[in-house]
Amino acid sequence: QGLLKNEAIPEGEDAVAAIDVEAFSEEEQEELRRELAKVEEEIQTLSQVLAAKEKHVAEIKRKLGITSLQELKQNIPKGWQDAYKKTSETLSQAGQKAPAAFSTVGSAITKKLEDVKNSPTFNGRLVFKTSTLQPLSGSPFG
Numbered sequence: 001q002g003l004l005k006n007e008a009i010p011e012g013e014d015a016v017a018a019i020d021v022e023a024f025s026e027e028e029q030e031e032l033r034r035e036l037a038k039v040e041e042e043i044q045t046l047s048q049v050l051a052a053k054e055k056h057v058a059e060i061k062r063k064l065g066i067t068s069l070q071e072l073k074q075n076i077p078k079g080w081q082d083a084y085k086k087t088s089e090t091l092s093q094a095g096q097k098a099p100a101a102f103s104t105v106g107s108a109i110t111k112k113l114e115d116v117k118n119s120p121t122f123n124g125r126l127v128f129k130t131s132t133l134q135p136l137s138g139s140p141f142g
Contacts, residue, residue, distance in 0.1 A: 024032065061067075 021029070061071075
């Protein structure tokens with residue numbers, strides 16, 4: 001792994017500002033340059049290997065008579081099946097969780113209403129409203 005080990009190195013424009021190149025000795029800089037060249041060469045080799053594999057796959061498919069259109073036709077139904085399966089699973093989970101959620105909300109609302117009903121403020125207003133209506137009970141209307 002060389003000098004860099006597993007250190008997190010910033011990328012992009014911030015990389016230049018974050019790393020002080022002069023902090024490395026000439027020897028360390030040379031080792032980093034060698035490591036860079038080696039990694040770039042490995043990337044090039046892997047790209048060539050991948051291109052060769054892709055070419056080989058294309059030739060095998062051609063020999064088997066598999067065309068791009070056939071692959072597309074095979075993949076579309078599978079894609080729809082996957083989408084249907086995921087959608088049905090999601091709806092099933094939602095259907096299972098919804099009653100519990102509604103029950104929880106209903107319980108919370110019921111408890112809150114009971115708390116309000118039993119609160120001194122609510123009882124005080126109720127008494128106040130009742131007491132304001134009492135004089136009317138002796139009237140001819142009541």
